Amino acid sequence: AQSVAQPEDQVNVAEGNPLTVKCTYSVSGNPYLFWYVQYPNRGLQFLLKYITGDNLVKGSYGFEAEFNKSQTSFHLKKPSALVSDSALYFCAVRGSGNTGKLIFGQGTTLQVKP
């Protein structure tokens, strides 16, 4: 069965510091991995995805994520955090052999303090 775990409910970081939001997954077959961001009272917005190819994926707003097959991880990163990055971040996974559900993690709240 497909699953995705975001081990941290909240991540706190100072503005200007690097940030990491963690995600690990379990799927059969090759994974398709996604990161979405949700601002208060808004729908989810797509940030980036990994389908195949280079393990380092670059996305919107300066975010990037690194696919690590051996560790089954897809951590979201940004070199320098902004206060405006404060939001709820979701990792999601779908197995390549599956048609259908995109499984979302529980979400990680990122709090960037000035």
Add this chain to the structure above:
Amino acid sequence: DAGVIQSPRHEVTEMGQEVTLRCKPISGHNSLFWYRQTMMRGLELLIYFNNNVPIDDSGMPEDRFSAKMPNASFSTLKIQPSEPRDSAVYFCASGPQGAYGTDTQYFGPGTRLTVL
């Protein structure tokens, strides 16, 4: 590009009443998804359609919930009768053909439902 449109944005109703949530997907998208978000359960997929046909409704909680997609530009999620535990934010998302594969899903702003 208007994005995914959902209505109403907020709905407050009393237990036992029928509730209908509406969604207009992005033009040209072939896949449509209904999600429910709560603090306790996070983001759950209720049902998804491809080319107006329901593909997987295993996430629909019970018979009180039903969803339809009569055409490519409109979908409804109905709860009858509603119960307080149905209170949640309901999101509609759409995607291009293959959105249940490698493509991105695009989310609407959500409908916040409160059942008293």
